[in-house]
Amino acid sequence: xxxxxxxxxxxxxxxxxxxxxxxxxxxxxxxxxxxxxxxxxxxxxxxxxxxxxxxxxxxxxxxxxxxxxxxxxxxxxxxxxxxxxxxxxxxxxxxxxxxxxxxxxxxxxxxxxxx
Amino acid sequence: xxxxxxxxxxxxxxxxxxxxxxxxxxxxxxxxxxxxxxxxxxxxxxxxxxxxxxxxxxxxxxxxxxxxxxxxxxxxxxxxxxxxxxxxxxxxxxxxxxxxxxxxxxxxxxxxxxxxx
Numbered sequence: 001x002x003x004x005x006x007x008x009x010x011x012x013x014x015x016x017x018x019x020x021x022x023x024x025x026x027x028x029x030x031x032x033x034x035x036x037x038x039x040x041x042x043x044x045x046x047x048x049x050x051x052x053x054x055x056x057x058x059x060x061x062x063x064x065x066x067x068x069x070x071x072x073x074x075x076x077x078x079x080x081x082x083x084x085x086x087x088x089x090x091x092x093x094x095x096x097x098x099x100x101x102x103x104x105x106x107x108x109x110x111x112x113x114x115x
Numbered sequence: 116x117x118x119x120x121x122x123x124x125x126x127x128x129x130x131x132x133x134x135x136x137x138x139x140x141x142x143x144x145x146x147x148x149x150x151x152x153x154x155x156x157x158x159x160x161x162x163x164x165x166x167x168x169x170x171x172x173x174x175x176x177x178x179x180x181x182x183x184x185x186x187x188x189x190x191x192x193x194x195x196x197x198x199x200x201x202x203x204x205x206x207x208x209x210x211x212x213x214x215x216x217x218x219x220x221x222x223x224x225x226x227x228x229x230x231x232x
Contacts, residue, residue: 034219034220038158041227042224043206043222044206046219046220093160095160095220097218104220106159106160108158108159109159
């Protein structure tokens with residue numbers, strides 16, 4: 001299957017700072033990328049959907065000014081958590097898909113801890 | 116909106132035995148995909164099996180098979196000859212075939228599977 005690389009795998013940041021998470025499709029061009037958030041022992045909750053070259057579509061309840069998503073190229077999407085607070089600590093997972101109706105492949109996730 | 120329900124938060128099975136994980140879903144659509152994903156302790160999401168709603172035949176992948184009951188909106192996963200490496204969180208997921216949705220997945224709550232030696 002296709003490979004999606006997410007970086008970093010884990011990050012610790014101070015409260016009030018911003019942190020950027022990258023999601024790259026290594027061997028295919030991703031027209032759409034998805035960002036999920038997962039709390040311990042819970043399911044994946046979709047935060048936003050991003051299409052290359054256009055603004056991301058955020059799910060209800062997700063603050064778009066806090067979780068900035070950029071999908072500037074067909075192989076890279078970034079999620080920036082701005083002014084992070086301890087309650088933003090979570091596991092963030094991206095997935096990427098290429099042509100319509102193909103599978104979405106997942107990155108390995110990023111564990112964010114805000115102290 | 117579609118919903119996916121996994122009513123078993125935890126399940127356990129003896130190594131080499133068979134276990135079935137339950138999943139029900141709700142949708143008004145007739146054409147869609149259903150998936151089972153595995154999330155081991157590494158937390159990497161791994162696709163286990165996929166079923167297309169228009170296909171009556173149940174999907175199988177080696178030791179993994181599904182029982183897809185479209186009318187009942189049920190999609191269970193059977194793991195045969197369970198192995199220690201099967202221990203993980205398992206998520207059932209739904210995706211519409213409508214392209215306008217962008218292929219977003221709707222996940223169930225997950226079932227934590229323990230395999231006992």
